[in-house]
Amino acid sequence: MIRSILVLSSLLCCLTLTAQQNKKAPNILIIFSDDHAYQAISAYGSKLMQTPNIDRIAREGAIFQNACVTNSLCAPSRATLLTGKYSHINGLKVNNISNPFDIRQEVFSRLLKQKNYQTSWIGKWHLQTLPGDAFDYWQVPPDQGQYYNPDFIGPKNDTVRLKGYITDVITQLSFDWLDHRDTSKPFCMVIGEKATHRSWLPDIQDLGAFDDKQFPLPANFYDDYKGRLAAKNQDMTVDKTMLLDYDLKVHANYSERGMYGRMTPEQRNAFKAYYDKVSKDFDERQYKGKALVEWKYQHYMRDYLSTARSLDRNIGKILDYLDKNGLTQNTVVIYASDQGFYLGEHGWFDKRFMYEESMKTPLVMRYPGVIKPGTSVNDMIVNIDFAPTILNIAGVTAPASIQGNSFLPLLQTGNSKDWRKAAYYHYYEYPEPHRVSPHFGIRTLQYKLIRFYGPADAWELYDLKKDPAEMKNLYTEKKNSRLVASLKQQLKDLINQYHDDEAMKIFEQEVKD
Structure with missing residues (x-):
C-alpha cells in the first residue's frame, strides 16, 4: 500500500514537473543568413544541391512559400528584422558606411529583455554600429566580416581574431554562449551567418564539392530585357560584372592583405592548390563569347553552392546541439535569409530588384507542439512581420509603432481570412x-x-x-x-x-x- 502511494506520488510529481516545463516561455533561435537563394534549398524544390538540415526544419515545422522582403539589401533587411519597420521609418535605406543604423531606437530584443529573456546576437551584424545594450551579449565581425580567420568585436569593444572558417567560428561562439547562459531564463539568440555573401569563399573541406556537376543555364540566362528599361541598364551580370580574379579566383593575388592575407599558410596552400587548377583550365581553353560567360556561370555556381554547403552543415550542428541538450521541444527555430539572390536568372547575380528571385526569401520555422510538421504556408509574409512574431511567441505585445503583424496565428489556426493580400516594396x-x-x-x-x-x-x-x-x-x-x-x-x-x-x-x- 505504502509502495503504491509512493509510486503514485512520484508519478504526480513527474506530471506536475512536465506541466511546469510546458508552461515555460519558449526559447527563440533565429538563424539569419546572407544572400541565400531559395533556389538553392532542396526544401523549395531545388535540384542544384541538397540542404538536409534546412529541410529538417521545414519537415518538422513549416515552410513559407511567399516570404518577401521590403528592400532587398543586406543592412536594410537586418534593420527591418530588428524593428519590424520599413526602411524609411527605421532610417536605414541603403548599405552605406556613412549611414549607420540608429541602435537607440526600439528593437525587439530590448522588449524581450523586459520580459526576462536573455538575449544575444552572434555573427554577422553589418549595421555600421554596434549592438550596445540592445542585446545582453554579442560577438560580431566588423562590417561584412571575413570568411577565414575572422575578426570579432565583443561587448567590451575588444577586437580579436579567431582562427578558422567563419561559419564554423560563429557556430562555436553560439555554443559557448549557450553553454554559459543563465538557464533560469528563456533565451533569444540571433545567429548571423556571413554565408553566402560575395565573394563566395568555400571552406577548405568543400572545395570542389560540385566539380562533377554541370548546372543547366536558367531559361532566361540570355535575357534581352525587352520592355524593361531598368533591367537592361543594370550592372550585375555574370557576363560583364562578375570578376574573374575577385569572384572566381582566377589568378587571384594570394599575397594581398585582404581575404587571402589573413589565411594561415596551410589554408592558403590548400586554397591556392584548388584555384590554380581552375586558373589552368581557364588558360588552356581560352574561352570567349558565350563559352566564356557560361564557364563563369558554372564556376560561380560551384563556389556559391560550396559556400552554402558549410552553412547547411552548421545548421545541422546547431539542431544537434539542441537535441543533445534537451532544448529541442521548448525552442522555436527560425531560418531565413536577409533576402533572395540571383543564381543566373536574367543573367544576373546579386539582388536589389523587386523581381521574384530577389524579393522572395527562404523562411522555415519549427515550433514543437504549435506548428504541425510538414506545414506549407502560401500566404504572403513580409520581413516586417519577423519582429512582431518573435514578440508574440514570447508573450510580448508588439508596440503600435511596429508596421508588421505576427504570423503566429496563421500557424496556430490556419485561418488567413484577415491576412494581407498584398506586399509593399521600396x-x-x-x-x-x-x-x-x-x-x-x-x-x-x-x-x-x-x-x-x-x-x-x-x-x-x-x-x-x-x-x-x-x-x-x-x-x-x-x-x-x-x-x-x-x-x-x-x-x-x-x-x-x-x-x-x-x-x-x-x-x-x-x-x-
Missing part, C-alpha cells in the same frame, strides 16, 4: 554598386506592379501565374487598364498605410502630369 540604392534604378511596388499572389523612378522612369506589370520568370511587361497593353487601375489604388493604399511620403510624392506627381 528599393533606394543608386547608382553604386550595381546601377539598379530605385523603385517601389506591390506584389499580390498573382500580380506585381512596379514603379521605377530616377534613371529608369517606367511602370512594369507581371502576371506571376502565367509568367513566373517576369519576362513580359504587360503594363502598356490596353486590355490590362482596369487591372492596372486596381493595382495602383492598392499600391496607393499601402503607401499611405506605411507612411512612405517619398513614394507618395512620386506617385502623385504622375497624376498631376
Whole structure:
C-alpha cells in the first residue's frame, strides 16, 4: 500500500514537473543568413544541391512559400528584422558606411529583455554600429566580416581574431554562449551567418564539392530585357560584372592583405592548390563569347553552392546541439535569409530588384507542439512581420509603432481570412554598386506592379501565374487598364498605410502630369 502511494506520488510529481516545463516561455533561435537563394534549398524544390538540415526544419515545422522582403539589401533587411519597420521609418535605406543604423531606437530584443529573456546576437551584424545594450551579449565581425580567420568585436569593444572558417567560428561562439547562459531564463539568440555573401569563399573541406556537376543555364540566362528599361541598364551580370580574379579566383593575388592575407599558410596552400587548377583550365581553353560567360556561370555556381554547403552543415550542428541538450521541444527555430539572390536568372547575380528571385526569401520555422510538421504556408509574409512574431511567441505585445503583424496565428489556426493580400516594396540604392534604378511596388499572389523612378522612369506589370520568370511587361497593353487601375489604388493604399511620403510624392506627381 505504502509502495503504491509512493509510486503514485512520484508519478504526480513527474506530471506536475512536465506541466511546469510546458508552461515555460519558449526559447527563440533565429538563424539569419546572407544572400541565400531559395533556389538553392532542396526544401523549395531545388535540384542544384541538397540542404538536409534546412529541410529538417521545414519537415518538422513549416515552410513559407511567399516570404518577401521590403528592400532587398543586406543592412536594410537586418534593420527591418530588428524593428519590424520599413526602411524609411527605421532610417536605414541603403548599405552605406556613412549611414549607420540608429541602435537607440526600439528593437525587439530590448522588449524581450523586459520580459526576462536573455538575449544575444552572434555573427554577422553589418549595421555600421554596434549592438550596445540592445542585446545582453554579442560577438560580431566588423562590417561584412571575413570568411577565414575572422575578426570579432565583443561587448567590451575588444577586437580579436579567431582562427578558422567563419561559419564554423560563429557556430562555436553560439555554443559557448549557450553553454554559459543563465538557464533560469528563456533565451533569444540571433545567429548571423556571413554565408553566402560575395565573394563566395568555400571552406577548405568543400572545395570542389560540385566539380562533377554541370548546372543547366536558367531559361532566361540570355535575357534581352525587352520592355524593361531598368533591367537592361543594370550592372550585375555574370557576363560583364562578375570578376574573374575577385569572384572566381582566377589568378587571384594570394599575397594581398585582404581575404587571402589573413589565411594561415596551410589554408592558403590548400586554397591556392584548388584555384590554380581552375586558373589552368581557364588558360588552356581560352574561352570567349558565350563559352566564356557560361564557364563563369558554372564556376560561380560551384563556389556559391560550396559556400552554402558549410552553412547547411552548421545548421545541422546547431539542431544537434539542441537535441543533445534537451532544448529541442521548448525552442522555436527560425531560418531565413536577409533576402533572395540571383543564381543566373536574367543573367544576373546579386539582388536589389523587386523581381521574384530577389524579393522572395527562404523562411522555415519549427515550433514543437504549435506548428504541425510538414506545414506549407502560401500566404504572403513580409520581413516586417519577423519582429512582431518573435514578440508574440514570447508573450510580448508588439508596440503600435511596429508596421508588421505576427504570423503566429496563421500557424496556430490556419485561418488567413484577415491576412494581407498584398506586399509593399521600396528599393533606394543608386547608382553604386550595381546601377539598379530605385523603385517601389506591390506584389499580390498573382500580380506585381512596379514603379521605377530616377534613371529608369517606367511602370512594369507581371502576371506571376502565367509568367513566373517576369519576362513580359504587360503594363502598356490596353486590355490590362482596369487591372492596372486596381493595382495602383492598392499600391496607393499601402503607401499611405506605411507612411512612405517619398513614394507618395512620386506617385502623385504622375497624376498631376
